[in-house]
Amino acid sequence: MRRFLLLAHRVPPNGAFTLNDLAGGAGRMDEVARAVSTAFTLSNDLRRDTEVSILFVAEPPPVARRIDVVGARVRYLNPDERSTAALLKNALVRSAGYPRELESSPGLRVGPVDPATALAEFLRSPGAVWLTEAGSPFAGWDSPEGAIAAVVSDPYEPNEAELEILRGSGVPQLSVGPRSLRTSQVIDLVHAALDGREPRPVPPTPAIGPASGGSPPTSA
Numbered sequence: 745m746r747r748f749l750l751l752a753h754r755v756p757p758n759g760a761f762t763l764n765d766l767a768g769g770a771g772r773m774d775e776v777a778r779a780v781s782t783a784f785t786l787s788n789d790l791r792r793d794t795e796v797s798i799l800f801v802a803e804p805p806p807v808a809r810r811i812d813v814v815g816a817r818v819r820y821l822n823p824d825e826r827s828t829a830a831l832l833k834n835a836l837v838r839s840a841g842y843p844r845e846l847e848s849s850p851g852l853r854v855g856p857v858d859p860a861t862a863l864a865e866f867l868r869s870p871g872a873v874w875l876t877e878a879g880s881p882f883a884g885w886d887s888p889e890g891a892i893a894a895v896v897s898d899p900y901e902p903n904e905a906e907l908e909i910l911r912g913s914g915v916p917q918l919s920v921g922p923r924s925l926r927t928s929q930v931i932d933l934v935h936a937a938l939d940g941r942e943p944r945p946v947p948p949t950p951a952i953g954p955a956s957g958g959s960p961p962t963s964a
């Protein structure tokens with residue numbers, strides 16, 4: 745299982761933003777939506793072995809929200825940023841002021857969260873890592889049975905409280921390259937690195953039968 749926890753620092757957790765201003769008033773929901781879509785979408789398929797949790801921490805509890813997207817069940821997730829943002833916004837709006845978790849659409853659960861507790865809990869998962877520019881090379885990390893539970897931030901750095909939890913957890917800090925990348929790019933590179941460690945499917949053996957086209961030409 746590949747799991748990602750995305751820290752979304754400025755998106756209004758009550759969903760009070762317009763889809764026409766994702767990079768502005770929506771607190772960089774464009775990047776959050778792009779990261780979610782990148783985590784799941786392949787060319788003409790979805791990664792069913794992936795789960796993404798997003799912590800919307802722009803306001804403390806009881807307003808803070810968590811959305812869990814489960815690849816095995818998710819529907820209505822398309823590759824484009826705007827429709828993914830709409831799916832997430834719908835979840836946040838439906839959950840606003842509601843005291844319990846609910847399923848806003850298939851494979852998408854949303855509810856109130858205590859961000860510090862959720863982050864600490866996630867960091868106790870098998871294969872927990874913190875993706876950060878300052879980490880050691882991802883290539884040198886051995887994932888337990890191909891599993892990963894990676895914390896990644898949005899365009900804003902983790903805040904002091906998050907840094908304390910991340911550092912205190914003792915999980916490996918990993919970097920996918922020397923440059924500071926967009927969140928979605930980091931997720932893409934992690935998927936590609938883990939895909940590369942999986943056994944390649946064996947191509948079907950061509951059937952052996954009588955030659956039909958005569959002998960190949962000889963050059964004599």
Ligand SMILES: C[S@@+](CC[C@H](N)C(=O)[O-])C[C@H]1O[C@@H](n2cnc3c(N)ncnc32)[C@H](O)[C@@H]1O
Pocket residue numbers: 875876877878879895896897898899900901902918919920921922923924925926927930
């Ligand atoms: C856009 S970056 C954060 C802002 C960036 N640090 C800056 O200076 O503007 C988004 C997140 O992606 C992850 N990230 C970016 N580059 C990375 C890299 N080379 N290796 C691992 N994680 C990276 C980190 O979690 C980072 O917080």
